[in-house]
Amino acid sequence: MSKSFGAVRALSEVSIELFAGEAHALAGENGAGKSTLVKTLAGVHRPDEGEVLLDGRPVVFDGPAAARAAGVAVIYQEPTLFPDLSVTENIFLGRQPRARLGRIDRRAMREEAARLFSRLGVALDPDRPARGLSIADQQLVEIAKALSREARVLIMDEPTAALSGAEVARLFSVVKALREQGRAVLFISHRLDEIFELCRQVTTLRDGALVASEPLAGLTPGDLVRRMVGRDLGALYPKQPAPLGEVALTVHRLTREGVFTDVSFQVRRGEIVALAGLVGAGRTEVARAVFGIDRRDAGRVEVAGHALRPGSPSSAMAAGLALVPEDRRQQGLVMEMSIERNIGLTGLSALTRGAVISRAAERGRAVDWADRLRLKFARLGDPVGVLSGGNQQKVVLAKWLAIEPEVLIVDEPTRGIDIGTKAEVHRLLSELAGRGIAILMISSDLPEVLGMADRVLVMHEGRLTADIPREQATEESVMSAATGRAPEAAA
Incomplete structure (x- = not known):
């Protein structure tokens, strides 16, 4: 099939075959055409050319409802359930079984929901409200x-982008159960280890075109990366040694009751310090309190020896602190605004002439950073929401780097972006450290932590449990501390 949006050719004669009882991976960088292919299979888009065959017979999906009726379902990264309805009501919404007199047969609904969860091998209460469910349970x-x-x-x-290790393992068991039940699964992930563990075949797209559709047996991760990016990627973690300068960030006995307790650490200029731990350990909450978004009940934060005013992001910014948040769409960008306007948001005072923003200065800043970060876009005046996830992440980085921070806090810097862009972000972080910027990196990606950090701070249930230098950091030492089994707490 082929699909174009105006002058942009999103898919060019792409073919893929899915078989019952098989998990098939779809790989490619952001912007390769994966989302367009998925939306076409789901009935959101109609192909300009080509066709979809189900059991060998051509089918035409006039919309998502037609695709669902034909037996094609999409499980998105962020499910959209009705929070005030129960799990059972969400499953059968709009097609509830009826009892006598046309009333909804709630008992039959509940029993069928329980049977479905039993088939999947998971324990989930059919009566509990959807509100409060984890992403994995949703x-x-x-x-x-x-x-x-x-x-x-x-x-x-x-x-799996927003799931913990245990949740990923449970999802994998569900996918394997689906295979055994004869379902065809199309699995999309930027995590190559997941693709190799779950799938038998892989179809790789690049720039909207089919590169290869082949068995995974005999392929290496390096082979797959070359197909995705069209070149040898080189080091995924291009960490270069950088001279360490004076202490740039000091966090002393930071406490927020019920969230984290007595957290102390320092980050020096030129140093990349990773804050690691399991989901719920309090890493993001510490970063938010350091930056002043959330209150702190005790402790102090200093940038270059100057104490920050509690609960004041503007004070943090004025002192040279920058925060790239985990959720770039909700907290890092204004999706309806242009690319150039988003890049300029943190430095409006430098872009104003009198009381008016200088469009020339705003455009100049955006052009400069778009070039430095190798941003891929059509026009800087386009809404930032049209960019791929990796390019949106670059815009968030550009927004903060434009103010030349002393300390950069990056929360999950490569979550949800393709492997080629991930290498570029890692290269950029290494370059920034080489220029003397102090970097605090929060990451759930253990290879990223081990590959990029000069030191690893590990949190468990709101407390620091280890401070591990790079040469001693291993998967075992970090995970031991993350699960509370470290022999000593960090000083």
């Missing part, structure tokens, strides 16, 4: 919903 509800419709093709679009 995805299970979506999978159960698809099975209740007798879906034969399940498309999973980055399902």
